[in-house]
Amino acid sequence: MQAYEFINNLIPPLKPTDKAKMALSWMEEIRTNVLPVIENGNFLGFLTDEKIYTKNKPDSKIAKLDLISPSCFVYMDKHIYDVIKVSSEFDINMVAVVDRDKKYLGVVTMEDAIGAFADTLSIQSHGAVLVLSMYMTDYSLFEIARIIESENAKILSSFISNDPLDDSKIKLTLKLDKMELRHIKATLERFGFKIIDQYQEENNISEEQERIDNLFRFLNI
Structure with a gap:
């Protein structure tokens, strides 16, 4: 029940050099309003569609946009309970997973975390x-x-x-x-x-x- 076991590989990370319109396209494709942003393997935070719409410059690079929740992550060996706790603390529906060197591994969505939590409770x-x-x-x-x-x-x-x-x-x-x-x-x-x-x-x-x-x-x- 460790966090890395529930990483959702369908959630792609963005880079600071990517454009806002690409981020919106990805969000629409996977039906989310938030995506992780990484640089050189390091987690920088999350980008929301609200931040993009506020800037209102689709060709703007993500480096020019405000990110949220840079501390919304758990270490890969943390229990799935910790993922849910961190998600609740930051009020965001996904949590980044990093290794002990703080290198980005992926994200766990709350849908996946709740499903895992349900299984542990014999629901x-x-x-x-x-x-x-x-x-x-x-x-x-x-x-x-x-x-x-x-x-x-x-x-x-x-x-x-x-x-x-x-x-x-x-x-x-x-x-x-x-x-x-x-x-x-x-x-x-x-x-x-x-x-x-x-x-x-x-x-x-x-x-x-x-x-x-x-x-x-x-x-x-």
């Missing part, structure tokens, strides 16, 4: 999702897993996020290998755990749509 696996609210001091995945396994179910993946309704608490999202939650919920509540949400599969939802919907729920979007 394609059939099962239901439970969301618990608790104090961090009460969190013990070992204990919660023991309780769930007592109901012949297993945790496929887990995800912790801050509880937006209470800063002192966390939300624990669990993907289980069972779709029936009634007995699992009752057992967790008997042990004092507060369940604030649940998501169960519906047979008429396509697998791909289910994967996307569950991912957004995991990320609390």
